[in-house]
């Protein structure tokens with residue numbers, strides 16, 4: 001095969017991979033795709049990426065939801081992969097840990113592992129359901145976050161989660177993380 005043929009195959013392969021990634025990320029039609037790659041990103045495109053939620057809740061959007069509301073969303077959009085009551089299936093186990101983190105077979109769930117409830121909101125909003133990320137409204141993300149926290153015995157079934165109440169939640173494993181590099185002057189990071 002000559003070099004030109006190889007180059008065009010590589011370009012074709014690159015285009016379809018980029019197409020798949022963009023399709024998988026659920027991009028709206030107004031966000032530049034394929035041929036626009038390499039152009040300066042528009043403010044609208046940047047705004048869609050630039051919306052992290054910090055551990056202290058900075059960046060949480062307006063909206064609200066309860067576990068009772070979230071249960072329905074979970075059943076329709078999450079259960080197929082994460083199983084009944086979040087006990088896991090093809091997707092990770094999210095609740096109901098029987099083993100401690102220090103057992104021979106540690107079982108990491110939201111309740112025994114995640115240090116911040118705000119990160120749970122951020123993770124779900126940007127990446128779940130895996131087949132249609134960014135498809136849930138902020139109210140739906142608050143509700144399904146509440147349901148997962150409820151399954152982990154962290155909030156009540158009717159407790160309203162919003163930007164204020166979510167940021168106030170103290171997760172059980174909040175102090176379980178140590179900075180392995182603290183005091184190590186040679187560490188690069």
Ligand code: HEC
Nearest residue numbers: 077078080081082090091092109110124128129130131144
């Ligand atoms: C098509 C299958 C699928 C569906 C549907 C799905 N998930 Fe997931 N989810 C996964 C997989 C696979 C992972 C592991 C991803 C990884 O580690 O990068 C995951 C990871 C997660 C995690 C992080 C778990 C951890 O502790 O690391 C959370 C939280 C989560 N999903 C919530 C949800 C919620 C909420 C929904 C519904 C709105 C949902 N998922 C729908 C497959 C799915």
